[in-house]
Amino acid sequence: MALRAHGAHCLVTTSQGRRLDLFEYQGKQLFARHGIPVPSGEVAETPEAARAAAERIGGTVVVKAQVQIGGRGKAGGIQLASTPDEAELHARNILGMDIRGHIVHQVWVEAASEIVKEYYASVTFDRSEKKPLVMLSAAGGMDIEEVAATQPEKLATVHVDPLTGFQAHHARWLVYHAGIDAGAQAGVVKILQQLYQAFTEFDTMLVEINPLIWTAAGDVVALDAKVTIDNNSLYRHPDLLEMQLSVTEDPQERLAQEKGVTYVKLDGDVGILGNGAGLVMSTLDVVALAGGRPANFLDAGGGSKADEVVAALEVLLSDPKVKVLLINIFGGITRCDEVAKGLLTALDNLGATLPIVVRLDGTNEDEGRKIIAEQAPPNVVVEATMLSAAQRAVELAKGVPA
Amino acid sequence: MSILVDTNTKLVVQGITGREGAFHATRNKAYGTNVVAGVTPGKAGQDVDGIPVFNTVRDAVEQTGANTAMVFVPPRFATDALYEALESGVELIICVTEGIPAHDMLRVYTHLRRGDQTLIGPNCPGIISPGRASVGIMPTQVFNPGRVGLVSRSGTLTYQISKELALLGIGQSTVVGIGGDAVVGSSFIDIVGRFDEDPETDLIVMVGEIGGNEEEKAADFIAERVSTPVVSYIAGFQAPPGKQMGHAGAIITGSSGTAQGKKQALEAKGVRVGTNPTEVARLVQETLAAR
Numbered sequence: 001m002a003l004r005a006h007g008a009h010c011l012v013t014t015s016q017g018r019r020l021d022l023f024e025y026q027g028k029q030l031f032a033r034h035g036i037p038v039p040s041g042e043v044a045e046t047p048e049a050a051r052a053a054a055e056r057i058g059g060t061v062v063v064k065a066q067v068q069i070g071g072r073g074k075a076g077g078i079q080l081a082s083t084p085d086e087a088e089l090h091a092r093n094i095l096g097m098d099i100r101g102h103i104v105h106q107v108w109v110e111a112a113s114e115i116v117k118e119y120y121a122s123v124t125f126d127r128s129e130k131k132p133l134v135m136l137s138a139a140g141g142m143d144i145e146e147v148a149a150t151q152p153e154k155l156a157t158v159h160v161d162p163l164t165g166f167q168a169h170h171a172r173w174l175v176y177h178a179g180i181d182a183g184a185q186a187g188v189v190k191i192l193q194q195l196y197q198a199f200t201e202f203d204t205m206l207v208e209i210n211p212l213i214w215t216a217a218g219d220v221v222a223l224d225a226k227v228t229i230d231n232n233s234l235y236r237h238p239d240l241l242e243m244q245l246s247v248t249e250d251p252q253e254r255l256a257q258e259k260g261v262t263y264v265k266l267d268g269d270v271g272i273l274g275n276g277a278g279l280v281m282s283t284l285d286v287v288a289l290a291g292g293r294p295a296n297f298l299d300a301g302g303g304s305k306a307d308e309v310v311a312a313l314e315v316l317l318s319d320p321k322v323k324v325l326l327i328n329i330f331g332g333i334t335r336c337d338e339v340a341k342g343l344l345t346a347l348d349n350l351g352a353t354l355p356i357v358v359r360l361d362g363t364n365e366d367e368g369r370k371i372i373a374e375q376a377p378p379n380v381v382v383e384a385t386m387l388s389a390a391q392r393a394v395e396l397a398k399g400v401p402a
Numbered sequence: 403m404s405i406l407v408d409t410n411t412k413l414v415v416q417g418i419t420g421r422e423g424a425f426h427a428t429r430n431k432a433y434g435t436n437v438v439a440g441v442t443p444g445k446a447g448q449d450v451d452g453i454p455v456f457n458t459v460r461d462a463v464e465q466t467g468a469n470t471a472m473v474f475v476p477p478r479f480a481t482d483a484l485y486e487a488l489e490s491g492v493e494l495i496i497c498v499t500e501g502i503p504a505h506d507m508l509r510v511y512t513h514l515r516r517g518d519q520t521l522i523g524p525n526c527p528g529i530i531s532p533g534r535a536s537v538g539i540m541p542t543q544v545f546n547p548g549r550v551g552l553v554s555r556s557g558t559l560t561y562q563i564s565k566e567l568a569l570l571g572i573g574q575s576t577v578v579g580i581g582g583d584a585v586v587g588s589s590f591i592d593i594v595g596r597f598d599e600d601p602e603t604d605l606i607v608m609v610g611e612i613g614g615n616e617e618e619k620a621a622d623f624i625a626e627r628v629s630t631p632v633v634s635y636i637a638g639f640q641a642p643p644g645k646q647m648g649h650a651g652a653i654i655t656g657s658s659g660t661a662q663g664k665k666q667a668l669e670a671k672g673v674r675v676g677t678n679p680t681e682v683a684r685l686v687q688e689t690l691a692a693r
Contacts, residue, residue, distance in 0.1 A: 125504060127584040128615050130511050162508040203505050233503035235478055266642065277582060278556020278611050284640035285661075286678050294640055330558045330565070332527060332541045362541050362561055386562065387680050 019205055020229040021068040025108040026243045027225025030202060031209075034194045037221045041110025050091030053109040054084040060112040063090040067102040075099045080112060113221060117181055118211035120144055121192060123166075123199040125206065125230075131159040132199060134166060134192065138179040140211035154179050166196035187220030188212070202240065203233030252296070252319045259311040261298060268293025270397050271322035273312050275300045275334045283328045286386060292394030295322045304334045309342025310349065317352050325356040326393040328386055329368075336360040336368030344375055355396045356380045359389035404531035404576040405551065405596045405603070406494060406522070407435070407470065411535045414439040414459060414468035414492070416475055416483045423474035424450050426498075426539050430472075433542050435535040438466040459483075459490040470494045472528070472537050477501035480524065484510050488519055496537050497523035497587070507585040514587055521587025527557035527579035538579065548573020550686060551597035551630075553590060554609035555582050555616075559637060559679070563609060566683035572690070575603045584613075590620035598628045605631050605690055607682065608673075610664055612638030617664040625671035631689050634668050634675045635682045636661045 022030070028038040042053035043066070054061045065077030072078055077099050081087035087109060097104045118140035126133040137155045139147045147155050156177035160166045171192040175185045191212065199207045208226040215221055234241045256263030262277075266284075270292045274280035277299050284294040296319070300312045316322060329339050339360060346352070356379055360368040372382055381396075383389035413430065417423040418440025428451045431437040437453050439462035446457040456462040459471060471487040473480060473495065480499040487495045502524050514521050522529060528538010533547035540557070544564045552567075552574050554560040560579055567573070578593050580586050590608055597603045606628075610617040617636065624632050639661040665675045674689070676682030 125508070125584065128619075130508060130585055132508070161512065162505070163512050200505060203503050205504065230504045232477065232501045233505065236503075264642075266640070274558070276556055276558030278554070278559035278609070278637050279562055281611055281637040281641060282559055282562070282635075282679060285637060288640050289677060297641070330561045332557055332561055333539055361565060362544065385680070387678060 020231055020234070020240070020243070022225075022227040022229065022243055023066045023068065023106070023108075024064065024225050025066060025106075027207075027227035028222065030198060030227060031194075031222050031225055034198045034201075036191055036194045036198070037219060038225070039110040039113055039221060039223065041108050044091060044107050044109055045095070045105065047088045047092040047095065050107055050109050051084045051088035054081060054087035057109065057111050061087055061109050062112050063087055063094060064108045064110070065094045065097060065099060065104040066106040066108055067099050067104055069100050069102050072099060077104065113213055113223060114216040115211075115213045115223075116216055117184065117214040119178075119180060119184070119188065119214070120147070120210045121188070121195060121212045122206065122208035122210070123196055123204075125204075126159065129159055131162060132166070132196070134158045134160060134170065134174060134196065136174040136178040136180070136188070136192065138181075140213070144210065160196070165200070166193065168193065181214060183218060184214040184220050187214070191220055191222070202227070202237065203230045204228055205230050252315055255318055256298075256315045259315060261308075261312050261315055262301065263315055264297040265319070266294050266296050267321075268295045269321055269323040270393050271295045271298075271316040271319065271325045272328070273298045273300055273309075273316060273325065274328040275304060275330065276332075279328065279330055283326065283386065283390065286390040287326065287394060290391045290394040292390070292397055295319060300334070300339075304338065304342075306338045306342035306345060309339050310346045313343065313346035313352075314350065317346070317350050317354075322354065324354060324393045324397040326389060327356065327358045328389060329360050329362070331360070331362030331364060331368075334362070335364045336362060337364045337371055340368040340371035343380070344371065344377070347377055347380075353379055357383055357389050357393040357396065359383050359386055404534055405593075405600050406520070406531070406576060406578065407529045407535040407537050408531050409436070409534050411470050411537065412436050412438045412466065412468045413470045413472060413537055414441060414462045414466070415453070416441045416459060416471055416473045416487065418442060418450050418453065418455060418474070419445050419448065420474060420476075426474065427451070427453060427472075429542075430536050430538070433536040435537060438462075438468050459486045459492070463490045463492060468492060470496070470537065473497040473499055473524070475499060477503070481506040481510060484521070485513075488514065488517070493519060495519065495521045495587070496526070496528050497521065497581075498526060498528060498538055499523070500525040502583070504584055507583065511585050511587065520592075522578060523581040523586060525583045526581030526586070527560065529576060529578050530574075531576040532574055540577070540579070544568060545577060546573035548575065549602055549604040550574050550607060550690075551600065551603040551605070552577040552607045552609070553593040553597070554579055555611055556609065556637065559609055559611075559635075562679045563607065563635065563682055566679050567686060570683050570687050572683070572686060575600060582611075590616050591623045594620055594624060594628060594632065598630045603630060604693065605633065605686060607686060608632055608634045610634065610636045612636075612641050612661050612664075613659050615659060618667040621667045621671040621673060624673060631693070632673050633682060633685045633689060634673050635679065636664045636668075636675060
């Protein structure tokens with residue numbers, strides 16, 4: 001089914017990759033800048049601050065965990081509070097909560113809304129069609145893929161020509177075909193246009209409002225905000241760059257972020273360093289086929305110099321779960337002698353004693369192998385091929401004598 | 403023969419006076435590629451290793467007859483460079499630049515597809531037709547002239563598989579790195595189609611990875627339209643869903659785009675998929691021997 005390819009609701013990425021997921025409150029700030037109505041609210045990092053926020057907002061408020069993952073409500077991360085006392089109590093419970101591996105450091109306290117209807121609206125970057133895809137549904141507050149599967153008559157979609165943009169007629173078509181209530185249609189048409197503007201102006205890969213609500217007062221309001229920014233565009237969005245405050249929990253991922261290394265933590269014990277995303281992914285696969293479990297993905301990137309290799313190794317060696325390191329390099333822009341120098345420097349600096357299996361191929365491979373052979377660190381093994389290197393690393397991780 | 407680049411290629415390098423641009427233009431020239439011009443605004447009259455520099459692509463094309471452009475311009479200026487190359491009338495543009503904003507590429511792509519010019523990349527290692535021409539940043543020593551066409555989203559994985567082929571004495575007609583970004587100028591289908599029409603390509607190797615559905619679309623295309631045998635490889639079986647592995651393109655969204663899904667889609671259409679680069683080379687050898 002076509003919708004599955006877009007997967008609007010489940011686009012979860014790590015923020016140290018090439019996309020930046022904003023928190024709900026940050027998304028709402030961006031929405032507000034484009035005139036999209038959002039409930040008034042404040043961010044709080046302590047229970048006391050949540051109470052103060054509730055006092056300022058007045059009336060019933062909602063205390064919402066700020067994490068970059070879905071399922072907050074089910075996990076108890078969204079609570080209604082009719083008094084400031086209650087808001088403080090809920091914030092105390094929610095702050096520090098672990099929601100599917102994400103620790104809550106902030107709550108968003110906002111005025112409660114009286115909901116008449118819940119809708120869904122989003123703009124996604126559809127890489128298959130190479131066009132933005134605008135989706136609108138009269139069935140909000142639930143999984144949009146489920147809506148597509150069970151109530152397709154309540155979902156309308158439009159692909160937009162990126163050169164001519166999203167027009168009012170697109171918005172009207174969506175509103176009529178998604179079955180939006182007559183009283184809410186004008187408000188939804190306006191919000192769709194504002195949402196598309198936000199999509200292009202902030203270089204987003206996804207903007208999603210779920211639910212988009214129709215209130216008792218007759219307003220259409222964004223009750224949630226999911227915004228994913230294309231990191232390649234951050235140079236022209238200095239304000240968004242500031243939002244990239246690191247809430248990365250994992251110490252290795254945080255270190256990698258600081259060092260500018262593309263790193264994703266996995267749960268095995270074979271640490272992996274390679275160059276180029278494709279080759280690194282292939283290395284993970286080959287390690288798994290050899291019966292091992294990769295501890296991470298780490299792409300040292302193209303043209304890595306010795307310093308960058310040292311930084312990458314620092315990240316890997318800081319992970320106590322790593323029993324063996326596998327370095328798999330195919331030099332194109334990257335030069336193998338630089339990798340070898342970086343490895344030796346890292347061993348000197350960090351004094352690592354765990355076994356390290358190295359495979360160097362491509363540009364300056366002979367020089368690289370020579371540099372390692374001359375120093376011959378006792379814990380470094382050089383293998384000739386990618387397969388043999390992976391097998392050796394897995395054997396070593398399992399404690400089989402080398 | 404070969405596809406896209408060969409001895410008829412007359413290359414203009416945009417961004418030739420930059421560090422990377424100068425290095426790779428010089429290397430491409432040393433390989434035998436006919437590098438006829440470079441472009442850097444404000445540096446007309448200079449030369450890089452004997453290659454004359456012009457202020458604009460149009461000047462370079464008018465004065466040298468360049469028919470292919472290679473873009474080595476930093477990301478924030480690359481979109482402009484791409485439009486400039488398109489308007490100069492060159493037939494083929496190869497964009498090596500990494501980090502171009504996705505929305506910019508969406509507009510470039512839409513414009514490009516309304517005409518008949520070809521764009522390879524961005525974020526790609528380029529194209530090599532071994533023994534004839536190399537345009538880009540590939541380490542030329544791993545490629546040998548031969549009759550296998552190789553198309554890949556990943557640079558280093560291309561080198562790895564080419565090396566495995568070389569160990570079995572198998573060379574390539576042309577190797578095309580289409581790039582790892584979410585929006586690239588040419589897809590697997592575009593390149594597989596060109597290889598299928600090339601009388602000197604006996605077999606096609608298609609190297610994919612997680613993310614998007616270009617491999618799945620190519621599987622259907624191969625089954626319906628391609629008579630040349632295809633062997634494939636997909637990287638990223640161990641990538642957990644929702645984790646991004648470096649390439650902007652290598653992201654799994656929902657249930658589509660997984661390595662397993664791609665492998666199944668290809669095998670369902672009769673394409674053999676190797677489990678590792680070494681096995682891919684072996685499958686190529688077997689398939690060629692069975693012809």
